Every structure is written in C-alpha cells, then in structure tokens.
Amino acid sequence: MFLSLPPQCSNALPAVRFDLTTLKLFVSAIEHGSIARAAECEHIVASAASKRIGDLEAGLGVALLVRQHAGVVPTAAGEALARHAREVIKTLDRIPGALSTLAADDQPDIRMLANQTGVVVVVADLASYIARRPGVKIRLEEGQSLPIIESVAQGSADIGIIGHFQPTDRLHVVPYRSIPLMLVMPASHPLAGRGVLSFAQALEFDLITLVQGTAIRGWALAAAARMARKPKFTMQVQSYEAMRAMVQAGLGIAVMPAANILPYEDLLQVRALPLTDDWARMQLYLVCDRGAAGIPAIEELLAHLTAA
Structure with missing residues (x-):
C-alpha cells in the first residue's frame, strides 16, 4: 500500500510515497535499535531494508536515524514520523477486522x-x-x-x-x-x-x-x-x-x-x-420460492428444520 503526501505550500517537504512495508521497517528499526533486526522481523534482507529507509530519508530530505556502531536511534524528525507511522499501521491493521464485522452485519436476514x-x-x-x-x-x-x-x-x-x-x-x-x-x-x-x-x-x-x-x-x-x-x-x-x-x-x-x-x-x-x-x-x-430453494442459507435452514 502506498500513501502519497503532496506539498501544501512552497516550503513544504517534497511529495513522498509511503509504503506500508517501509513504514513497518522504520518503526521496527527504532523499536529494536537495529535495521538488521528490523529486516529479520519483516522477513527482508538487511541490505534491502537499509535501502528502503535510506530512500525514505532521501525522499523527505531529512535524516530519520542516527547510525551508530551499536545500532540506530531516531532523530527528532524520526521520532515524529514514527508517531504518525504507528497510527497509520494501527489503522490499517484494524481494517480486516472491521470489514469482517461489517460483512457479518451485512448478512441478509432470513x-x-x-x-x-x-x-x-x-x-x-x-x-x-x-x-x-x-x-x-x-x-x-x-x-x-x-x-x-x-x-x-x-x-x-x-x-x-x-x-x-x-x-x-x-x-x-x-x-x-x-x-x-x-x-x-x-x-x-x-x-x-x-x-x-x-x-x-x-x-x-x-x-x-x-x-x-x-x-x-x-x-x-x-x-x-x-x-x-x-x-x-x-x-x-x-x-x-x-x-x-x-x-x-x-x-x-x-x-x-x-x-x-x-x-x-x-x-x-x-x-x-x-x-x-x-x-x-x-x-x-x-414453503419458499422455487428459486430461493437453491440459496445456500435458505437451503441449509430448510434442511435443519426438516431433520430436527
């Protein structure tokens, strides 16, 4: 999934396309203090993970992580992005459950x-x-x-x-x-x-x-x-x-x-x-309509009633 944030004024950051995998990698890198560990958790090779985060920094034109010998720590910009990214990830993670609930609610009454x-x-x-x-x-x-x-x-x-x-x-x-x-x-x-x-x-x-x-x-x-x-x-x-x-x-x-x-x-x-x-x-x-007799939900209920 990609999210595009266009500039809102002349001094805004350039347009950037955020994809969910890169956002998860970035947040995971902060939480683990390591790009390599984040790559492992997201099942991506470390070099590809490092490039994704580097491309994100280049697109934003700002450093998000401070690379150290012992790992990485976020910059102020990185902390700000991480807060927003976590909200986006939580929202996206809730979508399947919400759709599942709606699908159940949308089941037609018999x-x-x-x-x-x-x-x-x-x-x-x-x-x-x-x-x-x-x-x-x-x-x-x-x-x-x-x-x-x-x-x-x-x-x-x-x-x-x-x-x-x-x-x-x-x-x-x-x-x-x-x-x-x-x-x-x-x-x-x-x-x-x-x-x-x-x-x-x-x-x-x-x-x-x-x-x-x-x-x-x-x-x-x-x-x-x-x-x-x-x-x-x-x-x-x-x-x-x-x-x-x-x-x-x-x-x-x-x-x-x-x-x-x-x-x-x-x-x-x-x-x-x-x-x-x-x-x-x-x-x-x-009794039911001849066509409705082949509808799975109605057919199943009819079978239950006649067998009970």
Whole structure:
C-alpha cells in the first residue's frame, strides 16, 4: 500500500510515497535499535531494508536515524514520523477486522412467516439452528396461512410455515410437522370425562373457531358438511389465545392443535381430548420460492428444520 503526501505550500517537504512495508521497517528499526533486526522481523534482507529507509530519508530530505556502531536511534524528525507511522499501521491493521464485522452485519436476514401453530412448533428448531450458526439472523413473524403464501410468492418473505394448503403450483413445498387436533372444553363440560371424541359429538355444542380463511375453520366446515351437519359457530376469534380464554370462561368448545393447548391445559383447568377423525391432524408445510430453494442459507435452514 502506498500513501502519497503532496506539498501544501512552497516550503513544504517534497511529495513522498509511503509504503506500508517501509513504514513497518522504520518503526521496527527504532523499536529494536537495529535495521538488521528490523529486516529479520519483516522477513527482508538487511541490505534491502537499509535501502528502503535510506530512500525514505532521501525522499523527505531529512535524516530519520542516527547510525551508530551499536545500532540506530531516531532523530527528532524520526521520532515524529514514527508517531504518525504507528497510527497509520494501527489503522490499517484494524481494517480486516472491521470489514469482517461489517460483512457479518451485512448478512441478509432470513425472513420467516408462520401460522400460529407453526410459530409455537418452530421455536425449538430455530433455537438449535442459531446455536450452531450464531451469525445467522432470522426474523420470524406470525400470520395466517393464505397471506403467508402470498408473501412468499411475492418475495416479501423467504420461508413460510403454513397448514393445510399446498401451493405446489407456485412454491417449493416441504412437509414439516404433523400436529394432532384436539377438542378443548372446560373441565366441567359433559364431554370432559371421555377418553377420545369424534367431531360429530362436538357438533352438539357451541363451537369457538378462528376467523374465515384459516385452515382449522375450513377443516371443521368440511367435516360437518360430510356429515350433512351445520356447526354452531357462536364465536369467531383471531387467535388461539382468545380461543383458550373463551373455553376457560365456558363460552363454548373448540378444535385446536395440540401444540397450542397442551402446555396450557393444567394452567387453565380445561380438558383437551384427542379427536378420532381421520382428518384431525394439522400438517404443517415449509414453503419458499422455487428459486430461493437453491440459496445456500435458505437451503441449509430448510434442511435443519426438516431433520430436527
């Protein structure tokens, strides 16, 4: 590396090109009191080191070192140059580390969207992945399956976790987890003493469900239609948290994924019973753009999630 210092006025020193090797040699010579020792430390032959420092003095038009039989000592000009040279060397030595930090900071986030069950299920898998790859930054947000599909297709999310829907015509789709569905009721409910239940038994009671467009509502409607029954949806909410609160308050019963109710069953004093129906499982899928599936960071995360 060369640094050129042009003269700033008529009586200034002539323009000199400082190179890093010569500056390091010069500082090392002062610190060791010997050009030969400095040359050894910088892996340069002594004659070449002596010439470099001599050329530097000639270019500046001033003596920088006093050569003595026992070695060298700096002149006043040499001391001044050494102070500046040390600062330059320190600054240049910091550049690789600074660039490395910036490179890490500039790593693109992996943007993930997940439905309410996907958020609960993926937490442990993401924690184990980040423990292995602490430099990776993952942004996770909660959403509904159909809007998640649109976000991934439009490029505003890299990976989505959805339920029920399989947009294989538009996106790369990978099976993720299969979560049992359960019928949740107050502990005092007439069905609470049963071991397992069918959805047909639930149709006798008021049902709390998620809003239209969610997978779990679609399954309930389809199952009721196959039995030529109409479910009594008395409450529609946006989240499983609201569903749990309503069930606890005795406002109805609800079909929920096991991951969204089992951790709360004892706390809320509700009962969660498995459904025997063939359809009563939520299959979660990982989705991403077909082109993004070949991006190393996304490919690696997908592989970790499916293997975990």
